[in-house]
Each structure stands twice: as structure tokens, then as C-alpha cells.
Amino acid sequence: MNNILLFFLMFCGGLAVAMQPSINSRLAQKIGFLESSCISFAVGTLALYLVALVAGRGSFRSLPEAAWWELSGGLLGAYFVSMTILAVPRIGTTAALAATIAAQLLTGLVLDTFGLFGFRQIPFDFKRAVGVGLLIVGTSLIFRR
Secondary structure (H helix, E strand, C coil), X not given: CCHHHHHHHHHHHHHHHHHHHHHHHHHHHHHCHHHHHHHHHHHXXXXXXXXXXXXXXXXXXXXXXXXXXXXXXXXXXXXXXXXHHHHHHHHCHHHHHHHHHHHHHHHHHHHHHHCHHHCCCCCCCHHHHHHHHHHHHHHHHHHCC
């Protein structure tokens, strides 16, 4: 898969992430906050299960070989979805996403710098520092009232 296609797919993923909190928050107005989080994950789980059955190249049989922390992604995802459902109606989609993106870039910077989780180490440099710094400044401007 080439980098342009990957960029496009991630861009579409960003669109989905930007719409998801508002959609889930709207559902929460009808059925409740935790219930909305649960439905969001249930629908996503069912969809991914069906896609994995049809197009997957791995095997669910290898699941017992996974370390406990490798399964924590689902918990982190549930936390994220639940917190966006709480935050969006109160601070707005833009502010919620700005906080999310700033935290993602800071965390990504740490993960890359130290090569955590066994991935390639990407050195911290001036350009990365400026990029993350500008994002933090932008986030603070979005939160100002």
C-alpha cells in the first residue's frame, strides 16, 4: 500500500473520528451516556467481526498468545468514546477534538522518541518540537473564551 493511499485512508479515518463524538452524543440524549458508548462499541464490534470473517488474514485462535496489555486497546477505545460523549455537548466538537489531537501528538512523540511497544524509534528533533508546540498553542486558542 503506497503512502498516498495510506494518507487518504487516515484522512477518512479523521473524518470519521470527527463525526463520531457528535453522533454518539446525539444517541446519548435518547438512551443515556453509558448506553450510547456500549451501542457504539457493539455496532463497531459486529461490523469488524464480519469484515474479519470475510477479509481477515489472521486468526482469532491466536488470541490466547496475546499479552494482557495487548488487549487494553479496547478499554482505551471505550474510555475515549465515553469521554467524547460527555465532552462534546459541554465544550463542543472542536474543543474536544483539539484536546484529543494535542494529546495524541504528544503521546505519539513520546512513543516514537523511545520506540515504545517495539516499534521503530524516530528521534525527537526541532521540527517535531515546533509542530507539537504549535498544536498546543492552537489547542489553547480553541479553548479560550
